[in-house]
Amino acid sequence: MSAALDPIRLRARLAPRTLARGVIAFAAFVALNVAIAALVVSGALDGEWYDFRDLGLGVQQLREWLDEQTADQPGWLTDILRSTTWLSYLVTALLGATGILSFVGGVLLVLIWVERRLIGRIQVRRGPNRVGPFGLLQPVADAIKLIQKETLIPVGADRVMFFLPPVLVFIPGLLVWAPVPWAPHMTYVDTNVGVLYLVAIGSLATLAIFMAGWSSNNHYALLGAMRTVAMMISYEIPLALSLLTVVVLTGSAQLSAIVEWQSVHNVWIVVLLPLTLFTFFFASTAELNRTPNDIAEAESEIVAGFHTEYSGMKFGLFYAVELGNAVAVSALTAALFLGGWSMFGLQEWVPAYLLFATKVAAVYFVLVWLRGTLPRFRLDQLMAFAWKYLIPLALLNLGVVAIEAALFRRWEGEGVVVLGGFALANGLLTVVAVRGWARFLGYAPEREPLLRPTLTTGVGGLRAVDRMRTTR
Amino acid sequence: MPRGPRQLAGRDVAARLGAALPAAVAGATDERVDIAALSIVEALRWLRDDAELDAAQLSNLCAVDRYDHFEVVYHLQSLDRNHQIVVHARVEDYLEPELPSCYPVYRGALLQEREVYDLMGVRFTGHPDLRRLFLWDGYPGFPLRKDFLQIGGHHPGLPGFPFETAGRQQR
Amino acid sequence: MTTASDPYVLNIGPQHPSTHGVFRLRVVMDGEHLQDVDMVVGYLHRSMEKLAEERTYAQNIPFTDRTDYLAAMSNNLGYCLAAELLAGVEVPERASYLRVIFAELQRIASHSMANGTFINDAGAWQTPLMYMFREREKILDLFEMTCGARLTTNYMRIGGVAFEPPPEFYPAVDALVAELPDRIGEYTELLVDNEILLARARDVGVLSPADAINASITGPVLRASGVPWDLRKAEPYCAYDRFDFGIPVGHHGDCYDRFLVRLEEMRQSVRIIRQALDGLPSGAHKTEIPLALRPEPGEAYARVEGPRGELGFYVVSDGGPAPFRFHIRAPSLINLSLLREMAVGSSLPDAIVTLGSLDIVVGEIDR
Structure with a gap:
């Protein structure tokens, strides 16, 4: 019987509270999508920014806009800006870095939980399920714990x-x-x-x-x-x-x-x-x-x-x-x-x-x-x-x-x-x-077949070993 | 009668061993063969190589403190013939006990002799690596000896059962 | 051109994930290759043999739980057999059967642990260990049901067993025995033909039969080397001569064979338990022995086939209430006799796998 069919777990999964939570989450998801769709259909947006698909495009547009802005105004600042265009790169790089950092951070917090739960399932145990809903906050708790801990430096370590x-x-x-x-x-x-x-x-x-x-x-x-x-x-x-x-x-x-x-x-x-x-x-x-x-x-x-x-x-x-x-x-x-x-x-x-x-x-x-x-x-x-x-x-x-x-x-x-x-x-x-x-390269499993242990009922020492070798 | 279910009678083994190595046998009872300390290695080698006795494996090795001498006990067994032989070697010198190591005959004695040396203090000459096993180098004394705790007026063993008021045995 | 460097000394242990206790290996390495291996034990030495000399025969039973804490039942059994041999106590039939049932349950639990930690040493991240713990848990539940303790059972008595198993024990053990072959089949499916496990354990830590016998190695390690030696057959104690079971014997003597032999022994143990449950006679579960047990002066050496090998108890009596000398033949310790020969020349991962396949329990090594 696999763990997924375990009646106790099945009952736990279908408990009314869990079901209610699932329904609420699903309703919220649908509502969000409906809202976005309504926004798009209503024409309030010009159609160029209707979901996160064009996030990258937005950054690109921002860079272009910055370039234009700096190009329009003459002055010593513009000269530097025009010659290097560093401002636009700096801004977009900062945006990108923030984006990556927050995204990777968020994903990590979830995936640590996912990995531990999955491995828990593979190992017929439950995995973290105490901190927060379904144990989702476990990685946060771990992170807080790790930050609080003293950093030990071994004697003789090269500090830098x-x-x-x-x-x-x-x-x-x-x-x-x-x-x-x-x-x-x-x-x-x-x-x-x-x-x-x-x-x-x-x-x-x-x-x-x-x-x-x-x-x-x-x-x-x-x-x-x-x-x-x-x-x-x-x-x-x-x-x-x-x-x-x-x-x-x-x-x-x-x-x-x-x-x-x-x-x-x-x-x-x-x-x-x-x-x-x-x-x-x-x-x-x-x-x-x-x-x-x-x-x-x-x-x-x-x-x-x-x-x-x-x-x-x-x-x-x-x-x-x-x-x-x-x-x-x-x-x-x-x-x-x-x-x-x-x-x-x-x-x-x-x-x-x-x-x-x-x-x-x-x-x-x-x-x-x-x-x-x-x-x-x-x-x-x-x-x-x-x-x-x-x-x-x-x-x-x-x-x-x-x-x-x-x-x-x-x-x-x-x-x-x-x-x-x-x-x-x-x-x-x-x-x-x-x-x-x-x-x-010499891999030939059939040349040396895998011998399972043989079952005997008599006991013996070296002579018995020889006997068994010859009879095999 | 020997106690072990597959144990050979000590006198029979002693007779065979005595025929081959007359100097080795120091005595025998039903249960065991006593072997002179100095010829223990030859005796064990003979027992191992003899086709009839075929003591291929040293099953257990330990020592017993008898207050004035030590007994080193070897439990040998033959796997092919499925019997067991008990051999005792008497180490007379209580202060500086020494016995030839049977490591050349049985490699299984490596750790068992170290253990006996560590806890009982019997020094096995010819052992390749005779160091303390459980206790550290420089540990005072050998704990399994009967006189180990007598310094504080402690007597080894249990004098009697707690409820036995009369007839308490004192050693 | 050759270059020489200082020996690289690595202390594996006393605290290390794969020494399974406070066991220390001091290895000298050249790159990943081992040039010398020295084991340092004694961190768990509790001088049980000395303590036993000041306690009565019955009081010593709980000590035997604490030597090999993964096979407390086998230890209890071995010691009680020695004391019975010394005092000449007869054991009722039912007690013998119960002893067999519990010793075999203990063997399954211990082999589960051994195989699980062995695969863990080979690098599978805990999964097989958790699977095998699942069955071990159930066996420990049975122990708890019967004698109130899971690890340090203290169940056997001189002259029988301490308690009659409760009525709910029998359906539970029946269910367990019914499901165990499937579970063992599950491990077999998951692990036995695993290429990586084969690459890691095949031809690693090979022990020839002659070496194994000469070095006093016993138990599954000896059987994996091809020697059909099992005390349950050779010197049937309790009621083992009445059961039909086989001794699994390996062909190569490597770590992989030890693993297979243990798996097969678990199957055979299930067979024994089933037969013992079917033929469980009625009657008393122990004989009454005098509380003040003073055996005649003499000595007795009784041994059982513990999960790790020949588990012997050598008891000398001088007629007093306590053993004059009490010695435990610890298979874990003696199976390490050839560790150096097996490990030197191989690499560090091989040495770890070899150590894992020997299945040591530090409580028994150090006593």
Whole structure:
């Protein structure tokens, strides 16, 4: 009997109070939507700003307006402004940063709760359910607790180096959100080198983590830091290669353009490039320190890895960044492989950012699920997997996709047929390459079949062992 | 009759052992074989390698303080033949007890001999790593000895049951 | 070119997530590879053997709960068998059956814990442990129902068991026995063919049968090495000779086999409990023994197949009211004899998995 069908839980879920709460929340949601619809239909707005879809557009308009304002008025101030246009960038950057910070902060508070509840469910227990409705305020309570706690500094720690990493690791954790395309135009920095930017930002945290491990003056922390560095450097390569594959296929490194490409061709890249998705996702879990690749902070081996000695809010920052990065990776997976905000035309009817958020949540669920289920690899196994398995396969995949991309440029007209052919070919390639390369590397489960323990009823020592060996 | 259900009678084992190693056997009862302290390693090796007795495993090793001497007790067992042999070695010197280590014969003695050394103070010569196990280096005395707490006028053991007013045994 | 560096000494423990208690491993590492392993124990030493010399035979039963606190029933049983052997006490039939039922329930609970923490050491973040705790909880509920305690049961007595199980015990244990095979099947499905677990535990911490026997290793660890040795078959105490069950025997002697052997033993325990419940005879649940039990001078060594191996109690009497000498043969401690050989040369994660597969209980190591 699964936990979901447990009669006690079912009764709890359908209790009248819970039902009433649900009904009220649903009514409020509907009322809000009706109000927005009424506002749009009434024509009070000019139609350009009818939901959050054009938030990005608003920022863009603000910048243009600022530019105009500064251009119109002559004077020494305008000269500086015109030559640098720094004011508009400063304002929009501040807006963007505030937006990202508040958004990521809000999402984190919810997702910590989501993750703990989900893992609770996976582990046949309840998860936090005491603080606030459904335990939703638990992350807030945890944050308050962490802020109140004394920050312990180990004897012999390098104080400056010890204080810097939580901050340093937080910066890339926020920056990575900049090019994420939430909806058409709803991107903070829609740079045309978005993928390159992601790779660059993604490797920044390594340095901070190594600083943390080294400055803690703790053996476990140093081991964890060494592991992190080794792993991050190794897994940068398959990660970058898989991103490159997507870029080669779509012909753009701009994230919004990649989503647009998927929307125009009515296909998700995961269908075309399953192997790339696997490479990207696996490498990402390694970068994220999540199971099955969480060796950098393998609890059963090196306690907490690089942040063993961090306490209070410093630890909280590491923890938050870790979760935030998990969400960011979910967002990137959704944007690059799962069609981003596009949903085969549904984005015309439903706010696109909601579609995107749904996909992000789905990928995040997979991450939580993996964490709740799988054991952990060993460091050498993971390194071998990166260098001997993922990188050759990613290179092969990149070559194949490069040829496919060239063919696609030529036969752009028959999009559906060509893309269907690519999907088939790449699916086949994935199966053949994964299996074949595993065989080539010596993986042969049938050569040494798994022997279950045999049941005997007689006792004995070494002679009995020999007897059993010969009879087998 | 030996007490253990699969225990070999000590006299039979002593007879066999005495035939092979006459100097080793110091005595025997139904339950156990007494072995001279100095030849304990050869005796155990013989018991382990003998095809009939086949004492392949050292099941238990501990020591008993007998006030004026120590007894080191070895419970050996044969897995193939499914029997048990109890061997005692008498360590005469109460102040500086020493016994050859049986680690060369049974690797399972590694921690058990350390434990006996730690708590009873019997020094096993030839043990590769004879350190204290539970207590720290420099701990005064060996707690399982009967005279361990006599410093404060404490007598070991329980003199009698609390309700036994008459006939209280005093040692 | 070779470079030399100072040895990197890492203290795993006394407080560490995977030492399962206050157990300390002092390892010398070169990168991730272990060059030397030294175990430091004794943080939980309570000198039980000395304490027992000043308490009567009956008063010593509660101490045995506290040695291996995950298998209190087995400890109670082993000690009571030793005292009965020494004093020549006969145990009624019903008491023997009840003892078997509770010892086997305890084995399931202990193996659940062992396997759960083993998978936890292999890195699965608590999930299998929680699953196995679910069953362990039910078993502990049964204990509580019967004797009022969950961990330190103090249930066996010299000459029988302390209490008759209450009437509500039987439907509860029937329900548990009925559902346990499914639950064990659930773990099997989740874990046994897991590639990652195979990669982590297969061929790690291998112990050859000859080494295992020579190093006094017993219990599931010995059986995983391929030696069919189980005291329940070899030296049937209580009523084990009346039940039909098998001894699972591994083939490789690695950590993965130990895990499988424990899983299979849980299944076999369920079989035993079912048979014992079916054949539970009526009668007294204990014989009356004199309160002032003074066994004849002599010695007795009784052993049971505890969840961790041969759990032996060596009791010497000088005719007094208290044991003259009381020694516990602790399988947790003795199974560690070859830890150094198994761990040196492997890497830190392998050593942790190996330690987890040996299933130590620090209360029993230190006593």
